[in-house]
Amino acid sequence: MPTITFNGISKSFGANTVIKEFTAQVPDKDFLVLLGPSGCGKSTMLRMIAGLTEITAGELRFDDRVVNDLSPKKRDIAFVFQSYALYPHMKVRANIAFPLVMDNHRWWHHLPVVGALARRAVLKRPDVAEKVDAVAAMLELTDYLDRRPRALSGGQRQRVALARSLIRDPAVYLLDEPLSNLDAKLRAQMRAAISALHARVRKTFVYVTHDQVEAMTMGTRIIVLNDGVVQQYGTPKEIYDRPANVFVATFIGSPPMNVFVAEATGDGLRVGDRLIPASREVAGRVAARGEAVIRMGVRAEKVTIHPADADVENAIEARVVNVEHLGAETVVGFTLRRDEGAGVVGAAATSGLFSARLAGEVPLSADTPCRVGFDLDTVTWFDHASGRRVEL
Amino acid sequence: MAVSQATRAPRRPRRPRGPLAPYAFAGAAALYLVLFAGVPILKGVQLSVTDTQLINPNGGSSVGLDNYAALVGDEVFLRSVVTTIVYAFCTVAGSLLLGTVSAVVLNRAFPGRFLARAVAVMPWAVPTVAVVMVFRWIFNNDNGVANAGLSALGIGARGWLTDPSYGMPSVLVATVWKVTPFVMLVVLAALQAVPEELYEAARVDGAGMYSTFTTIVLPHLMPTLRIVGLLMTIWSFRRFEIIWLLTGGGPAGVTSTIVISVYEQAFGNSRLGFAAAIGVLGLLLSLAVTLVYFVIETRTERKNRVAA
Numbered sequence: 001m002p003t004i005t006f007n008g009i010s011k012s013f014g015a016n017t018v019i020k021e022f023t024a025q026v027p028d029k030d031f032l033v034l035l036g037p038s039g040c041g042k043s044t045m046l047r048m049i050a051g052l053t054e055i056t057a058g059e060l061r062f063d064d065r066v067v068n069d070l071s072p073k074k075r076d077i078a079f080v081f082q083s084y085a086l087y088p089h090m091k092v093r094a095n096i097a098f099p100l101v102m103d104n105h106r107w108w109h110h111l112p113v114v115g116a117l118a119r120r121a122v123l124k125r126p127d128v129a130e131k132v133d134a135v136a137a138m139l140e141l142t143d144y145l146d147r148r149p150r151a152l153s154g155g156q157r158q159r160v161a162l163a164r165s166l167i168r169d170p171a172v173y174l175l176d177e178p179l180s181n182l183d184a185k186l187r188a189q190m191r192a193a194i195s196a197l198h199a200r201v202r203k204t205f206v207y208v209t210h211d212q213v214e215a216m217t218m219g220t221r222i223i224v225l226n227d228g229v230v231q232q233y234g235t236p237k238e239i240y241d242r243p244a245n246v247f248v249a250t251f252i253g254s255p256p257m258n259v260f261v262a263e264a265t266g267d268g269l270r271v272g273d274r275l276i277p278a279s280r281e282v283a284g285r286v287a288a289r290g291e292a293v294i295r296m297g298v299r300a301e302k303v304t305i306h307p308a309d310a311d312v313e314n315a316i317e318a319r320v321v322n323v324e325h326l327g328a329e330t331v332v333g334f335t336l337r338r339d340e341g342a343g344v345v346g347a348a349a350t351s352g353l354f355s356a357r358l359a360g361e362v363p364l365s366a367d368t369p370c371r372v373g374f375d376l377d378t379v380t381w382f383d384h385a386s387g388r389r390v391e392l
Numbered sequence: 393m394a395v396s397q398a399t400r401a402p403r404r405p406r407r408p409r410g411p412l413a414p415y416a417f418a419g420a421a422a423l424y425l426v427l428f429a430g431v432p433i434l435k436g437v438q439l440s441v442t443d444t445q446l447i448n449p450n451g452g453s454s455v456g457l458d459n460y461a462a463l464v465g466d467e468v469f470l471r472s473v474v475t476t477i478v479y480a481f482c483t484v485a486g487s488l489l490l491g492t493v494s495a496v497v498l499n500r501a502f503p504g505r506f507l508a509r510a511v512a513v514m515p516w517a518v519p520t521v522a523v524v525m526v527f528r529w530i531f532n533n534d535n536g537v538a539n540a541g542l543s544a545l546g547i548g549a550r551g552w553l554t555d556p557s558y559g560m561p562s563v564l565v566a567t568v569w570k571v572t573p574f575v576m577l578v579v580l581a582a583l584q585a586v587p588e589e590l591y592e593a594a595r596v597d598g599a600g601m602y603s604t605f606t607t608i609v610l611p612h613l614m615p616t617l618r619i620v621g622l623l624m625t626i627w628s629f630r631r632f633e634i635i636w637l638l639t640g641g642g643p644a645g646v647t648s649t650i651v652i653s654v655y656e657q658a659f660g661n662s663r664l665g666f667a668a669a670i671g672v673l674g675l676l677l678s679l680a681v682t683l684v685y686f687v688i689e690t691r692t693e694r695k696n697r698v699a700a
Binding site for chain 1 (some may be wrong): 448545587589590592593595596597598599600602606607608611612614696
């Protein structure tokens, strides 16, 4: 039951560095999520923890033990593959029990025929059978123990993969995008199932995903990765409320955080050619940093939208681009450009597009003028050049 | 699996065709088989119940089952059947074992792998006659490398192609050397279908290299090995050139398989009808092996279906 310590871990394939200098500590029994877009190095990271990929430099420790050169088995880990990696010719029972069969391996199991019989005997041993039955019952697989993987649905295969990882009661569970091949409904179910599993076995989980919903709902801690560089390490709440930089801010949240470029002037903050009313004091603080331009991050749910003729504090003129009614809430896309005509599609339509998340049904229609308001106190500020969060 | 299903292109709308179209396609293949396999087989069966001689191929008269009756009690024929089975079994066992081992070795990444693969398939690509010439030289009593090497080691020379106790092993060595690359190629292709994650899952589950092979890779290869085994067996039953050119069925008839007997009876003793009868019995042997294969295959399939 280890604390996992990453000490300046990096990984290169030839001249190509995929993980740059990573240092962090994951407390025991935590649910750590490695989150990032495709190709950010998160799977490589997980495979390094597992021992499937060699660590180029740095030190990986489980408690005080350096595990860099230990085989996956000696690290006492379980790994759930994205493709499940079930053994196709074995029945579910044999798949789940495979780690136990290997634990009971003797040299004479290498003999042909004799070995096959011996492995079958291990499967039938009461203690092994009991463990398999218990794990299968926990994951509702009891009825499928005599089937082969290809006769199972995606969700069932996923549970077999989980069962196989559970059977040996490892210290660390490593899961590589285990839900990405499931449909949306099943994914929500399995999210809950895996969270419940974590609560039940009380072991360290490291979970790789590119899905921020999975990260936010399941993780007790999240590492956000991009281009092999750790962007932020913190609890889901910290990451949502206090994103370390613009990348994290726009990667987390659906719709993502709106980031406006603002300029401090004598009259107050300006976004484009629009002056934010009553922002003279904030503009003063921005100017005090010695740089007039700053980026202003506003969560979509902190944005309010008003009719064009309403008189509201801190509101600026904008134009509604699209309205998505989701039932309980409405997502309104808006732009600050004046020339935004209809018929713009593709990247041009989404660049400069901001969004607001409003509760309930909102009587707004696309391509109409409006006023957009937000509370300057809840804004997250980012340095314009580096994109890092700054305190004002 | 799920991915390939999801990305499969939507089926093109089917153009209405005449109901005869499928029969026309299958019929072309059937016609080919009937013309070039069916007719000769029937002709062979017809020949086998006559006393046709080589000098007068169309002048035989029917003798009923006399040829077969003669064969059943013929010790030379029975010996050739046993020789054929021994030859086929050893060839298949040897080439499957060597082919699988070399495929597994060549499936691993190492520098120069492609060169090694190219070299390993060369025996298969070389014409049989050339292979036999090389082996005749290797096995030559007086100046072959086999004897030269063994003499140098103090073991002493052997009559590889002249001593009846070494005739069969010599033929087997040459045959296995020639046919193993075929097994290797097929197994190599099957190995590439084993997903990388299975090896990794096995590593995580604590399986060593050898256990991974026996418990995960080998079951994956079994269907391939079964079909290759069948093909190799049938091909061994019919293999002629290597044996004929290397030993001509000798020494003292120890390498005289069924096909060698057919040739000798037909063109040595001019007994076309008798030779045809031997050929028909040889065909039955191949059919028996094929039958065994299909029984095994359907049983495995049924077992899988029950589990599915």
